[in-house]
Amino acid sequence: MIETKFIGRGGQGAVIASQILAKVFFYMGKYPQCFSVFGGERRGAPVAGFLRVDDKKILLKCEITHPDEIVYMAPDLVDEKEIEATLKPNGLILINNALTDNEFSSLRKFRLALIDALSVSESLGLGATINTAILGAYARANGNVPLEYLEKAIRDTVPAKVDANVKAAMKAYELTKIVS
Numbered sequence: 001m002i003e004t005k006f007i008g009r010g011g012q013g014a015v016i017a018s019q020i021l022a023k024v025f026f027y028m029g030k031y032p033q034c035f036s037v038f039g040g041e042r043r044g045a046p047v048a049g050f051l052r053v054d055d056k057k058i059l060l061k062c063e064i065t066h067p068d069e070i071v072y073m074a075p076d077l078v079d080e081k082e083i084e085a086t087l088k089p090n091g092l093i094l095i096n097n098a099l100t101d102n103e104f105s106s107l108r109k110f111r112l113a114l115i116d117a118l119s120v121s122e123s124l125g126l127g128a129t130i131n132t133a134i135l136g137a138y139a140r141a142n143g144n145v146p147l148e149y150l151e152k153a154i155r156d157t158v159p160a161k162v163d164a165n166v167k168a169a170m171k172a173y174e175l176t177k178i179v180s
Contacts, residue, residue: 003064006049008073013131016157017071018049020135023153024145025053033058046077069142072096073117073134080106094141096134108180113141115176117168124164124171132158136169140176147173 004021008014015036022032033052050064069092072078078095087093091110096117097103104112115137117130126132132154139145151166158165 001052001054001058002069003067004051004053004069004071005064005067006047006051006071006073007077008047008049009077010045010047011128012047012073013129013134014047014049014071014073017073017131017135018051020131020150020153020157021138021145022051022053023157024135024149025051027149027152028146030055031057033060037063067091069094071134071138073130075103078104083107083110092141094134094138096130096137104179110180111141112179113137113176114179115172117172120168120172120175124161124168126161126164126168130168132165133168133172136172137176139169140173141178 006014006018018034022034025032030053036049052058066086066088068088070087072095075095075097083093087110093107093110094113095104097114098116098119117133117137120133121127121130135150139147139150150169154165154169155162
């Protein structure tokens with residue numbers, strides 16, 4: 001079983017990103033389980049999306065406390081102590097980050113990938129909603145997500161600017177920097 005935690009801010013699309021990725025894994029013949037946790041429903045408030053994926057039915061119904069992967073949709077939400085305490089060994093960390101990779105040098109003992117998803121989304125007229133760009137980066141960093149399934153899930157889920165969202169995923173896939 002693979003467990004992924006998405007951490008973002010309201011308006012960035014963390015919840016929808018986890019739902020789109022769940023569809024991708026469903027199209028791949030896997031069993032996904034997706035759920036979210038958030039406080040006050042307002043832009044900018046912290047949001048967490050959770051995704052479990054397995055080859056067999058998932059019977060767990062609890063929060064993910066030790067993920068295999070963490071996706072940070074805002075670099076200011078990165079908590080190195082939380083990562084050290086919860087991320088499984090050799091876990092994947094994907095960070096939406098316009099800074100240099102030197103900012104996260106202490107995280108290199110994990111698999112680390114960086115993408116400036118905000119720039120990608122803004123360049124395609126999507127504004128601060130970075131969910132499809134972050135998923136393109138996730139596909140590159142994870143290495144086991146076929147782009148054709150990601151494109152299909154985006155087209156089946158996103159209600160507006162569908163072509164721009166697909167382009168954001170593909171562009172982010174190309175621009176993702178695998179640090180370690």
